[in-house]
Amino acid sequence: MTGQKTITVPLYRLAHGRTGDKGNRSNISVIAWHPALWPLLLEALTPEAVAAHFAHRQPSRVQRFVLPRLQALNFVLDEVLDGGVNDALNLDTHGKALSFWLLDMPVRVPAALQPHLAGP
Template sequence: MKLRDIAHSRTGDKGDISNISVVAYDPKTYEALRTWITADRVKQHFSGIVHGAVVRYEIPSLSALNFVMQEALGGGVTRSLALDAHGKCLASALLDMEIPDGVVAR
């Protein structure tokens, strides 16, 4: 299944930093998200795009994870030659991440 099947996201960017929050549709799936969607997996998912550190913050009261990705926007939105590489596009790409069967109990 795709991450988008069990969560939605909010995004932001500042300079060369992209910020993506992943929010579980159902609080019952938050623990599975917390276990599976690690900073390392997000960094691997964006290999070739994110060149800096990825830090994950947990927000259990919202059933959410927040990822701050350094060196993620080709120098920043106003400096990058990419047409649309800022946060909103990266959030969509993150929601395309595959979640293996059995990670989320249904």
């Protein structure tokens, strides 16, 4: 993106998500809204970037699984649910709440891709 005009938008403008949780592990899938946005998701959503975004939850490990035919990424975050839904005292630690946190992550997007973004 060097030399290109960019805008910064929340991830939900580029993709939608699905999520689940099992024990103390959250599983978050991110699916591109448009094929033109897929390469940007690959570049921006590294395991390191996702781990940094969830630093306040202190994941012990973040794994990324690439699903190119679906233009999707699946992230598995270990040790982020305060021991799991049944053990946690905080209701907001469920996996679904964490997917909204990821979809709010800021992403730099080349201005030329703006027509492919969802929302205003």
